[in-house]
Amino acid sequence: MIARRALLGAALASPALAQAGFPNRPVKLIVSYSAGGVADTCCRILQQKVGEHLGQPLIIENRTGASGAVGGAAVAQAAPDGYTLLVEGATSITAPMVNKTWPVDYTTLVPVGQITAAPYVLGVRRDFPAEDLRGFLAEARRRPGQVTFGTPGIAHIAHLMGELMQHLGGVRMEHVPYRGGADAARDLMGGRIDAVFISESSLQPALANGSGRAMGVTGPARRPNLPGVPAIGEVLPGYLLDTWMVIFAPAGTPPAVVARLNAALRHATSDTGVRARLDQTGNDAVVGSPAEAAALLARDRATLGPLIRQAGLLASG
Helix, strand or coil: CHHHHHHHHHHHHHHHHHHHCCCCCCEEEEECCCCCCHHHHHHHHHHHHHHHHHCCCEEEEECCCHHHHHHHHHHHCCCCCCCEEEEECCHHHHHHHHCCCCCCCHHHCEEEEEEEEECEEEEEECCCCCCCHHHHHHHHHHCCCCCEEEECCCCCHHHHHHHHHHHHHCCCCEEEECCCHHHHHHHHHCCCCCEEEEEHHHHHHHHHHCCEEEEEECCCCCECCECCCCEHHHCCCCCCCCEEEEEEECCCCCHHHHHHHHHHHHHHHCCHHHHHHHHHCCCEECCCCHHHHHHHHHHHHHHHHHHHHHCCCCCCC
16 A cells, blocks of 8 residues: 555656656757757757756757748647647747748747847938938828838738837838848848838948938837937837847646746847857847746737738738
8 A cells, every 4th residue: 555655646746747847858949940040049049058057968959841830730740748749939920920820839838938038120221301200200201102121021020110119100102022131131232222221230221321321220229230220119219119039839838938048048148158158149138937928928919910901911710
């Protein structure tokens, strides 16, 4: 009887024991995008410090395809034990909204923590007839539907940044989608479009050669590299929409495991060297909890849904 009770007790305790011993082998982080891209680069910057805190290697695996759906599906179907993770950005919110057959339900995944945030920049061509953000909005109101803004693509977060400006600013502009921010920047420098919503790094060549000017940033505050450029929210109250990266785990991952993983992320994003290297990519390191990551996701789902509907991109059926 005593031996039976001991075996029963051990069986009941085994999940807790497994969690307490987590991790006892390498942890895999799936990046749904190509090696060398911004998501891959940022994760590799964090890789060593995360592994250092976990006491096990963090293995990064690029599993590309279907605009991130291949990697997302792999994590959604993985065992909920904390050994398979996903990094994703705003695509995890926008893609299912614009494509009713999207194969991944990201709302079922568990947010482990946000690792980066990065505002985009509203830039204008050199000779655009406005000196500041208020002037830009005034010009857009004066010529409804005629001011053009380029972004990295339809339903990209940058496209929705433009939609949010139109909604809050009471203006109507013409969206011009490109295959990437660099392509939009080239047309801005050539004077073929009026404005862009693109990353700071993509806009930098235009700023450096004087063919473009920065009017505002989409995040909550001014950027260290652009101290004279206001946050758009300073002129349009309520405006806030930036890009970000969040680490996710499969649904059902134990809270103790999520907490352990989050502690490793916080260790990495708190490191001075890591923060400096992320800053060079145009990303700010974020030190936050799973609850704060969940709040970010809820905020952007609430913001992006109406914007996608307003732009006529909401999936039907």
